[in-house]
Amino acid sequence: MRHILSVLVNDQPRVLARVANLLGRRNFNIESISVGESEEPGLSRMVIVTRGDERTMEQVSKQLHKLVDVIKVQDLSSHPVVARELMLVKVGAGPSTRTEIAGIVEPFRASVVDVGSNSIMVQVTGDREKLDALLDLLRPYGIKEIARTGVTALSRGPIKVPS
Amino acid sequence: MPHPAIATDDRKEKVTEQKEYTGSEILLRCLIREGVDTLFGYPGGAVLPIYDSLYHKGIRHILARHEQGAIHMAEGYARITGKPGVVIATSGPGATNLVTGIANAQMDSIPLVCITGNVPQNLIGTDAFQEADITGITMPITKHNYFVTDVRDLPRVVKEAFVIASTGRPGPVLIDIPKDVSNAKAHLEYPEKVSIRGYQPTTDPHPLQLQKLHAAIAKAERPVILAGGGVVTSGADQELRDFAERTQIPVTTTLMGIGGFSGNHPLWMGMPGMHGTYAANHALLECDLLIGIGVRFDDRVTMGRLDKFAKGAKIAHIDIDPAEIGKNVDTYIPIVGDVKRVLQEALEGLPRSRSEGWLKRIEDWKRQYPLTFRPSEKTLKPQWLIRHLYETTGGDAIVTTDVGQHQMWVAQYFRFAKPRSFISSGGLGTMGFGFPAALGAQIADPDRLVICVTGDGGFQMTSQELAIAALENLPVKVVVVNNRCLGMVRQWQEVFYQERYSEVDLSGGPDFVKLAEAYGVKGLRARTEEEAKRVWQEALAHPGPVVIDFEVDPEENVYPMVAPGSGLDEMMMGDEET
Incomplete structure (x- = not known):
């Protein structure tokens, strides 16, 4: 099963290496890792997408906890979660196909962010399935380059209204 | 200082x-x-x-x-x-x-x-x-x-x-x-204290888990304690003895746990696993409650055959490292905490198990299948040598080892009564560890007898530290169990590779007596039991470091043995049984 882990880490040199090294060494799968600032100065939030059964996930979480630079590990898969990825795609496009592509992009709430003489660049955010779907539609025009950020995620706020 | x-x-x-x-x-x-x-x-x-x-x-x-x-x-x-x-x-x-x-x-x-x-x-x-x-x-x-x-x-x-x-x-x-x-x-x-946000080890056990442990013990008819290095590290040997005696649960100690429970105690079954005793391995196979204490269920104990290991048992696991719990075996009662603290707490209201019949069976196994080797008049048997070291020192020594056959023979034939007495490379299996570790041990405890039991292979990996033994006058007794080959590799080639002995022959030197003397260290040699007895006494009487070259039977193998990939029920018992 696919899991999204949210890991708070010290914003220290090599902390990404420590985490990636550990996951690799213990033969855990990594689908993506994204890192950035967190709400607290001095801490970064790492979002790791991984696959594994319950036992594997328990080990991933416990082994991550053993790293001194890891402050908190949360498996977001058991909570309602907002998970997003950003993708930039450079698609082959001459003057004749630009409008056509713009039409494909629009329902995805994606946008054309750069136009060249024989290509355009599309920016899209969303979950992985949405990005993959758009990619499939763009493929016939010739995909020149892709850059994806990997998933970043937060758990949703509580739904109950405090009484 | x-x-x-x-x-x-x-x-x-x-x-x-x-x-x-x-x-x-x-x-x-x-x-x-x-x-x-x-x-x-x-x-x-x-x-x-x-x-x-x-x-x-x-x-x-x-x-x-x-x-x-x-x-x-x-x-x-x-x-x-x-x-x-x-x-x-x-x-x-x-x-x-x-x-x-x-x-x-x-x-x-x-x-x-x-x-x-x-x-x-x-x-x-x-x-x-x-x-x-x-x-x-x-x-x-x-x-x-x-x-x-x-x-x-x-x-x-x-x-x-x-x-x-x-x-x-x-x-x-x-x-x-x-x-x-x-x-x-x-x-x-210089800070007197530091607080490290991402580092807060749990030392005290959860009371609910202790209750579950007590309940499981009270019901258990075939309980076993598997005690490891964590017992030694946390200084919990007394607590473990009390725990085992009060519950009447037999104990097997892993390689790292040796000394954590006295090798002279009637509840002790020896070491389990690849070169473990029949009693320990069969107890692990047939138990209904397995209490792992400061262990990590290493593949040299389980043989990686988790389908056969403690198959019908509930497993309780006490360890300070939460990641060890559930890593290799499914755990029914997980207890995270310092082994000493956990055992101290567990002793409160600890019930007795229903192990009477089980203990009798284990006694029978111990009697029927003891560790055996074929004695010889002509050659020096390494097992005899280790037993002789044990008998002549009353077991009251620090013994360090290298890795291989001699290491297993020390684990089998030297009975350790006290913790922090057996110093060996367990997890990594580092050849060259034993001799320098003995020097460090002697520096730490200058008054105790320190024996380094090593092989002719392992000793050569760090023998340059003889200079330190001489200069610091560290009276370590280096017992070279010299079989002129890489014995454990040779054993595997004999058993699993149809006697194709590939690159295990170490004959041709050095002369360990001369090597010792080159550093100003006393060197002795023995080829028979009689010589061995004499030079060992001479070595013990010598106030400084000694290297003793014991030329042992090169064809001797470590038994019992469980082949990798086999279960603990498939023990090769060695010469005596075939």
């Missing part, structure tokens, strides 16, 4: 000092504050400032002849004292020569603080002379490591390193200090 005057002065210093010190002075003052009395190391370019400070400081420094020797000495020292062993090496090759020892300490949970120098920061990343990324290299084999970029961080880093190395599940911590940081000046503010 630290120079008394200096040490006292240092301890009187205020926490914050007005005076500025260099990084290397700060480092040494911090080490003294931590109570470090002995350093093991080897100098070089990047640690010149540290060695210059050491010149004035007067902490005892053991100049090993190879960094691997230094770190194994530090490990031996740590295993005896329970305090972190401290080792210093220079950048590049000095640091990389520590790698085997660091990995060994990580696998066997030995507290170490390893200090390496590195090239100045303006040269880092340029492939400078003797530059190695030791922080990157040791990331997977340290509990934590540091690359110090600012001299003002040094006191906090040293304090944290000692805390992390010695608390929770102990392990090695490395501090890499570039030369410019060693030379830079700062005030010394």
Whole structure:
């Protein structure tokens, strides 16, 4: 099963290496890792997408906890979660196909962010399935380059209204 | 020992000092504050400032002849004292020569603080002379490591390193200090305490889990305790004895757990696993409750055949490292905590198990299938030799070993009554560990008899440290179980590779007596039981270090044996049974 882990880490040199090294060494799968600032100065939030059964996930979480630079590990898969990825795609496009592509992009709430003489660049955010779907539609025009950020995620706020 | 005057002065210093010190002075003052009395190391370019400070400081420094020797000495020292062993090496090759020892300490949970120098920061990343990324290299084999970029961080880093190395599940911590940081000046503010947000080991057990454990014990008819290195590390041997006696549960001790429960106790079944006893292995196969205490269910115990291991049993697992629980076996009662604390708490209201019939069966197994070897009039049998060492010392010695057949024979035939007496490389299986570890152990405990049982292969990997035995007059008795070959590899080639003995022949030297004498160490030799008895007495009577070359039967194998991939029920019992 696919899991999204949210890991708070010290914003220290090599902390990404420590985490990636550990996951690799213990033969855990990594689908993506994204890192950035967190709400607290001095801490970064790492979002790791991984696959594994319950036992594997328990080990991933416990082994991550053993790293001194890891402050908190949360498996977001058991909570309602907002998970997003950003993708930039450079698609082959001459003057004749630009409008056509713009039409494909629009329902995805994606946008054309750069136009060249024989290509355009599309920016899209969303979950992985949405990005993959758009990619499939763009493929016939010739995909020149892709850059994806990997998933970043937060758990949703509580739904109950405090009484 | 630290120079008394200096040490006292240092301890009187205020926490914050007005005076500025260099990084290397700060480092040494911090080490003294931590109570470090002995350093093991080897100098070089990047640690010149540290060695210059050491010149004035007067902490005892053991100049090993190879960094691997230094770190194994530090490990031996740590295993005896329970305090972190401290080792210093220079950048590049000095640091990389520590790698085997660091990995060994990580696998066997030995507290170490390893200090390496590195090239100045303006040269880092340029492939400078003797530059190695030791922080990157040791990331997977340290509990934590540091690359110090600012001299003002040094006191906090040293304090944290000692805390992390010695608390929770102990392990090695490395501090890499570039030369410019060693030379830079700062005030010394040594923290008395540090709080490390991402490091808070759980030591006290959850009461609910203890209740579950009590209930399981009260119901158990075939319970077994599998005790490991955690019992020794946490100093819980008394508590374990009380626990086993009160519940009437038989105990098997893993290689790392040897000495954590007395080998003379009637409830002891010997070591389990690949070369374990029949009683221990069959108890693990047939038990209905397995209580793992400070163990990690290593594949040399379970044989990786988890389908057969303790198949009908509920497993309770006590360990300070939560990641060990559920890692290899499914756990019914997980108890995270310091083994000593857990056992102390568990003793309250501890019920007796229903093991009467089970204990009788185990006694029968012990009687029917004891450890056996075929005695010989003509050749010296290694098993006889180890038993002789045991009988002549009353078991009251520190014994270190290398890795291989002799290691297993010590585990089988030398009965250890006390913890921190058997020092061996368990997890990593490091040849070359035994001899320097014995030197470190003797430094830690100068008054105890220290015997290093080694092989002709392993001894040659670090025998250069004979220089230290001689110079420091460390009266270690080095027992070379010399079969002129790599015995354990040969055994596997005999059993699994149809006697195709590929590159295991070590005959042709050296002459270990002459090798010892070259360092000014006494050398003795024996080829028969009679000679062995005589030279062993001579060795014991000699006040200094001795190397004894025991030329043993090269065709002897370690039995019982379980082939990798087989279950514990498929034991090869050896010559006697075939």
